[in-house]
Amino acid sequence: MERIAAWLHEKNPGLDGPIDTDEDLIEARLIDSMDFLEFIDLLEELSGTSIDLQEVTIDDFRTLGRVRERFLSTAG
Numbered sequence: 001m002e003r004i005a006a007w008l009h010e011k012n013p014g015l016d017g018p019i020d021t022d023e024d025l026i027e028a029r030l031i032d033s034m035d036f037l038e039f040i041d042l043l044e045e046l047s048g049t050s051i052d053l054q055e056v057t058i059d060d061f062r063t064l065g066r067v068r069e070r071f072l073s074t075a076g
Helices: 002-011 033-047 064-072
Strands: none
Touching: 002 033, 002 064, 033 064
């Protein structure tokens, strides 16, 4: 999760402090449409698996907690 938090801070230089695991990343505009594919690439790299966009919903990316549960729970 540290890499994801670092990526979010890099994309949002004005962001201070930690990101709550239940903060809505989309509603808070921490991830926008321009960064979304790059975010998916990062998740694929961290999880070691490909993400089929037809098998996920926007809610799978909404919070750090959900991202961890959906994509990283089996990552070593």
